[in-house]
Amino acid sequence: xxxxxxxxxxxxxxxxxxxxxxxxxxxxxxxxxxxxxxxxxxxxxxxxxxxxxxxxxxxxxxxxxxxxxxxxxxxxxxxxxxxxxxxxxxxxxxxxxxxxxxxxxxxxxxxxxxxxxxxxxxxxxxxxxxxxxxxxxxxxxxxxxxxxxxxxxxxxxxxxxxxxxxxxxxxxxxxxxxxxxxxxxxxxxxxxxxxxxxxxxxxxxxxxxxxxxxxxxxxxxxxxxxxxxxxxxxxxxxxxxxxxxxxxxxxxxxxxxxxxxxxxxxxxxxxxxxxxxxxxxxxxxxxxxxxxxxxxxxxxxxxxxxxxxxxxxxxxxxxxxxxxxxxxxxxxxxxxxxxxxxxxxxxxxxxxxxxxxxxxxxxxxxxxxxxxxxxxxxxxxxxxxxxxxxxxxxxxxxxxxxxxxxxxxxxxxxxxxxxxxxxxxxxxxxxxxxxxxxxxxx
Numbered sequence: 441x442x443x444x445x446x447x448x449x450x451x452x453x454x455x456x457x458x459x460x461x462x463x464x465x466x467x468x469x470x471x472x473x474x475x476x477x478x479x480x481x482x483x484x485x486x487x488x489x490x491x492x493x494x495x496x497x498x499x500x501x502x503x504x505x506x507x508x509x510x511x512x513x514x515x516x517x518x519x520x521x522x523x524x525x526x527x528x529x530x531x532x533x534x535x536x537x538x539x540x541x542x543x544x545x546x547x548x549x550x551x552x553x554x555x556x557x558x559x560x561x562x563x564x565x566x567x568x569x570x571x572x573x574x575x576x577x578x579x580x581x582x583x584x585x586x587x588x589x590x591x592x593x594x595x596x597x598x599x600x601x602x603x604x605x606x607x608x609x610x611x612x613x614x615x616x617x618x619x620x621x622x623x624x625x626x627x628x629x630x631x632x633x634x635x636x637x638x639x640x641x642x643x644x645x646x647x648x649x650x651x652x653x654x655x656x657x658x659x660x661x662x663x664x665x666x667x668x669x670x671x672x673x674x675x676x677x678x679x680x681x682x683x684x685x686x687x688x689x690x691x692x693x694x695x696x697x698x699x700x701x702x703x704x705x706x707x708x709x710x711x712x713x714x715x716x717x718x719x720x721x722x723x724x725x726x727x728x729x730x731x732x733x734x735x736x737x738x739x740x741x742x743x744x745x746x747x748x749x750x751x752x753x754x755x756x757x758x759x760x761x762x763x764x765x766x767x768x769x770x771x772x773x774x775x776x777x778x779x780x781x782x783x784x785x786x787x788x789x790x791x792x793x794x795x796x797x798x799x800x801x802x803x804x805x806x807x808x809x810x811x812x813x814x815x816x817x818x819x820x821x822x823x824x825x826x827x828x829x830x831x832x833x834x835x836x837x838x839x840x841x842x843x844x845x846x847x848x849x850x851x852x853x854x855x856x857x858x859x860x861x862x863x864x865x866x867x868x869x870x871x872x873x874x875x876x877x878x879x880x881x882x
Contacts, residue, residue, distance in 0.1 A: 473520050476507035479607045480524055485530050492538030492848060501535060504528055508774070538856040547852065549757040552577035552733045557656045557705065559729065563722035571668060571699055575601045586630025586682075589691045590676055597671045602695060604632060607665040609645075617741030622706035623679035623692070631692030633677055634667055643718025644700045644708035651706045653787060654730075654759050657794035658705075664700050691818035732759055741767050741872055745805035745843035745865045748873050751846075753800055753882060756789045769866055769874040770793035785879045792881055796858050797849035800882035805843040805865075812839030840878075841867045849882040 456667070508528045511521045550673040572579075579601040580587075587597060604624045605646045613636065621633035637642065652659040673694040701707045708720040736754050741752070748767060755763035764786060765773065773779050809816070812833075845862040864877045 454580055457638070458651065469515060469518070472507070472833070473518075473524070473538075473630070476524055479504040479507055480527050483535075483606075484527065487531050487534045489859075490535070491859050492534075492609055492856045494535070494537035494855075494857070498535065500844060505532070511683070526719070536855075539854045540856075541851060542852060542854045544796070546850075549759075549793075550735075550798070552730075553656060555656075556729055557658070558724070559725070560655055560706055560720065560722040562649065562706050563725075564701065564705070564720070565612075565703070567721045568701050568707050570698070572603065575668065576696070579603060583632065584623060584625065584629040585634060586693060589693075590631070595673050597693065601668060601698070602632060602693075604634065604659045604669070605664070606666045607634065607667050607700075608663060609665065611663075612679070614677070616675075616679075618677065619694075620677045621679075621694075624690065625689075627690060629872055631677075631679060631690050632671075632695050633675060633679070633692045634695045635672075636667060636697075637698075638709050639717045641697045641700075641711075643710040643716060644697065644710075644720075646701070646753070647708040647718040647720040647723065648700060648706060650716075650723070651708070653783070653790065654761065655726060657706055659702065660794070662705065662789060664701055665700055667695070667697050668699050669697045672696045682797070684698055721805045728748065730759065734760055734763075735779070736760075736763065738763070743806070743873055745804050745845050745873050748865060748875065749802045749845050749847065749863055752875055752878070756786070757793055757799075759790070761786060767875050768878045769876045772876070782878070788879075788881075796851065797853045797882060800849045803846040803848075803860065805845045807834070807841055807843045810840045810842045816860060818819045821878070837874040838869045840869075843867070847882045 479500050481622050482500040486498055486500060495788050500520065500688055503586065505528060506701040508524050511518070512525050515521045535652075570872070578599060582606055583602045606624055607622055614621060614623065616633075619633075619635055620637040622636055623631060623633055625631040638643070648659070663870070674691060675694050676689050676691050679692070680687050697840045699707060699709045699711075706720045708718055710717060712717045737760075738750050739748065752764065755767060756822075765782060768782065773782050808817075815860075843865040847863060848860050849857045851857055861880055861882060863875065863880060865873050866876045867873045
């Protein structure tokens with residue numbers, strides 16, 4: 441075999457090897473692209489199902505990102521890989537949740553609430569300082585260490601006042617052998633047991649709850665309250681009762697509450713003159729102030745389901761309980777239990793608009809006829825004359841329509857929180873629309 445022939449053969453074999461290598465590399469690329477495309481499509485489907493909402497755990501997100509990242513590194517100029525990269529990039533942004541610009545009016549309720557909080561807080565601080573000045577001559581100069589029951593008798597301390605700054609309710613609430621109390625203190629410093637079983641506590645406490653519901657949602661973030669009270673007795677209780685709690689019986693001074701105070705927020709006292717047995721300072725001014733900021737004051741008779749949901753949300757944000765109640769199906773709050781449920785879910789809505797989201801938008805209502813003749817059923821009505829339709833209107837009774845409206849909630853940064861939530865509304869006999877499931881979050 442001559443040298444020329446050997447060179448030609450070597451060149452041919454080399455070319456075949458290179459061709460085979462290129463073909464193998466192309467087959468591998470196509471396989472990797474196909475696998476990545478599958479995971480990208482699955483990730484896109486997951487994102488689409490969330491409909492603008494963020495998700496804690498994504499089933500295919502990591503696989504899609506890792507496979508496309510590897511392809512983009514190995515084949516930076518490949519058009520198919522670049523297309524996958526752009527799709528993952530888009531899906532990734534969508535997976536973070538939809539977002540929008542926050543309009544100033546969306547958060548106006550927070551500014552109004554803060555202004556009202558300051559009015560009531562200033563009135564409460566003034567009243568508290570006046571009360572302390574009035575009772576100061578008969579008050580302990582400092583509550584702790586508490587007077588030693590071995591050295592002081594009840595007669596020595598009866599009529600003496602004490603200011604307690606660490607009242608944690610309900611964390612330190614307990615049911616004892618002699619009553620229901622909130623404990624203040626510890627074994628090394630002595631104890632006070634604030635009696636919370638009488639109207640001296642219950643009246644002011646209910647007033648504070650009205651303040652939280654109608655004025656200031658931020659009160660739920662407060663951990664400690666202040667109480668000025670009168671020492672009326674001494675008792676022996678275990679302030680840490682319960683099977684799992686560790687504690688011994690302790691002597692402590694029983695305290696009758698005179699006023700509850702949350703600095704920067706509210707002061708409340710017992711008051712038997714009104715409808716309740718307590719009031720917070722400045723309570724008589726609240727409704728007049730709030731009336732000036734209400735943007736909606738009543739529900740129109742011809743309200744649409746979409747507009748009713750907007751009014752329902754506005755009532756919650758602007759702390760207009762009467763309007764909130766007027767949005768809801770009266771059948772749901774005729775009983776005392778129903779009325780209590782309204783208040784319970786009002787509190788939940790207040791908390792969510794305080795901590796989670798600031799606004800919601802609403803989609804187009806989907807309306808179905810639950811009962812009665814359906815005027816909108818064009819398919820069936822095509823076969824019926826007017827007489828037959830009138831007959832069906834009579835025999836099928838009062839028409840009941842149900843509407844479903846979806847909401848999208850946004851936080852103060854404009855980010856959508858979660859997927860859209862459905863809300864149900866009802867209309868009977870062509871009358872006004874009402875919200876039926878008022879509990880769901882926005």
